[in-house]
Structure formats: structure tokens, C-alpha cells
Amino acid sequence: MDSPSARSLAMLSLLQSGREWNLRELAGRLQVSERTVRRDARRLRDLGYDVQSRPGPGAGYQLQPSMKIPPLLFSPDEISTIVTGLLVLGAWSPDDPSVNAARLKLEQVLPPGLRQRAVATALSTQILQEKPAPLDWTRIGTLAEAVASGSRIAFDYTDQNGRETHRIVEPYRHILRQRLWYVIAYDVDRDDWRLFRLDRMQAIHPIPGHYRHHEFPYDSVGDWLASNFGESAFSNDESGRASRGEQ
Known part of the structure; x- marks a missing residue:
């Protein structure tokens, strides 16, 4: 070194x-x-x-883990990576104050040299790509904690035909596909893996307790989406309802 x-x-x-x-x-x-x-x-x-x-x-x-916040030992390239990622999220959710607040807090705790790199990256970067649907960070936090703890969540869901149902699921991953955010989860009542649009989920809350964990049936989300099982979640059947998906 x-x-x-x-x-x-x-x-x-x-x-x-x-x-x-x-x-x-x-x-x-x-x-x-x-x-x-x-x-x-x-x-x-x-x-x-x-x-x-x-x-x-x-x-x-x-x-x-420590409660004391020591100096941040990032390299300049790592700082550029983090700031660029925050700028992408900010472009996708321009009305969400949490992204800009996170970047400003990061800059405040950086030493002068890295702070200069962070400000320069923000100044020189502009995100022009088409943004996806807005992301609700509160929902993402609830889902993330449920995934990490292996717990279940309950929510009200409205499908593409306006039908409302109450669901209890074991969330596995939330994904971005074709400008929309989805949640892959095991549906307890239907005893099957399903796909839900995040923007159609309401009143999301965790369910206390410990439950038998259901293993995801594929090696990766990409493999599942490439399979007929996964692809069918994005396509409609003859009745107009999504097959194995809850669009």
C-alpha cells in the first residue's frame, strides 16, 4: 500500500x-x-x-457497530459513485426531499477534498433518462425491514380492473421494470408467488410474529422473470386479469 x-x-x-x-x-x-x-x-x-x-x-x-461517527474514509471515485446514484434517484423523484437531504448531509460530513469532489460531481452531472414511477420511501422501508427479518406484511390492493382485495404476503424483492416498481412476494392465502405493483398497494403494515419461511423458487429474480412463471405475471390472460401477477 x-x-x-x-x-x-x-x-x-x-x-x-x-x-x-x-x-x-x-x-x-x-x-x-x-x-x-x-x-x-x-x-x-x-x-x-x-x-x-x-x-x-x-x-x-x-x-x-458504533454510535460514534468517525471520519468517512471514502475514495474520490466512491464519492462520485454515491453522488451520481443520488442524482439519478433525485431525477426519478423530483418532489421527494429525502434524496437532496441525504446528499447535503453527506457533503457536510466529508473532509474538504472529498467534499470538493462531491460538489463537482453534482455540478457536472445531469440526468436526462426517462424516469420511472415515483418511489415511496416509507413503503420501501417497510418492505425492506420485512425482507430482512423474514416477516409478513398486510396491505390493500387494487388490481388493473379496479378490484380491491386484502393481501398478506412474505415480500422477497422490489424491482424496477418498464418504468414501474413491483414487489415479488409469496401470497399466503393463495399459496403462490405473485407480483404486485407498488403504487397499487395501500395501508402497508408489518404483521408481528415468526412464520415458516418460503424459499424463492428460482436462483435469481432474473431467472424467475425470464421463465414462463415470471413472464406470465406481466401478461394478461383471456379474462383480462394478469396470470399469476396482480397488475
Whole structure:
């Protein structure tokens, strides 16, 4: 590594995976001595990162969550990536204040050099692509927490024919396709995997409790969408209702 700062950034990236790294692994990945790894771990602690170490022959290091906000050790290219991503989201949802607020908060906590890169990226970037339907971040948060905890959600749904139903599902993923946001979920009452348009879901709320988890039937969402099962969710049958989809 060229400098202590570069080594610290590389070490932090490894530790942020959440796993424990032994001393020899870190030294090999960073191409430095074990003594240097110990020194860089102390440097990260001095910066405010809670790096825990396990002593002994198989000494290990692991990053623990911390309430203290240390300096953000992003590279300039990583900052450009983050800011550009926020600009894309802002172009898609121009009336949503959360995107601009997130970018401004990020700039406020960056050191001067990275802040300059963030401002320059925002100034020089303009998103012209056709935007999808607006995204409700509150709904996304509820869905994300349900997916992460393996819990269920309930909601009221209006399909493309105006029919209203109450659904209980196990959400798996929300996806963007053809400018619309969809939710892939296991429908408990219908004992099947279904696709729901996010903008047609109302009164979304989590259901407390623990339930038997249903495994997604394909290796990836892309495989499912490419299958007849997935494609049929986007096409109408003769009755005008979506087959296995809830459009």
C-alpha cells in the first residue's frame, strides 16, 4: 500500500464485510507485515472505529457497530459513485426531499477534498433518462425491514380492473421494470408467488410474529422473470386479469 491512509481504507473495506479476519489473512490481503496490520488497527480505533481484536496465535479482528461517527474514509471515485446514484434517484423523484437531504448531509460530513469532489460531481452531472414511477420511501422501508427479518406484511390492493382485495404476503424483492416498481412476494392465502405493483398497494403494515419461511423458487429474480412463471405475471390472460401477477 502506498500510504497509511490507503492501507487504513483498504483494511476498513475488508472489516466492513462483518466477518472476523485473522491476522495472517489481513496481512496477506493488504500485502503488509502482521506488525503493520496491528498498527493500522490501532489507527482505525483512534479514528473512532470500534475494531475488536482477539489475542493469541490465531489473533482476529472484527469491526463492531458504533454510535460514534468517525471520519468517512471514502475514495474520490466512491464519492462520485454515491453522488451520481443520488442524482439519478433525485431525477426519478423530483418532489421527494429525502434524496437532496441525504446528499447535503453527506457533503457536510466529508473532509474538504472529498467534499470538493462531491460538489463537482453534482455540478457536472445531469440526468436526462426517462424516469420511472415515483418511489415511496416509507413503503420501501417497510418492505425492506420485512425482507430482512423474514416477516409478513398486510396491505390493500387494487388490481388493473379496479378490484380491491386484502393481501398478506412474505415480500422477497422490489424491482424496477418498464418504468414501474413491483414487489415479488409469496401470497399466503393463495399459496403462490405473485407480483404486485407498488403504487397499487395501500395501508402497508408489518404483521408481528415468526412464520415458516418460503424459499424463492428460482436462483435469481432474473431467472424467475425470464421463465414462463415470471413472464406470465406481466401478461394478461383471456379474462383480462394478469396470470399469476396482480397488475
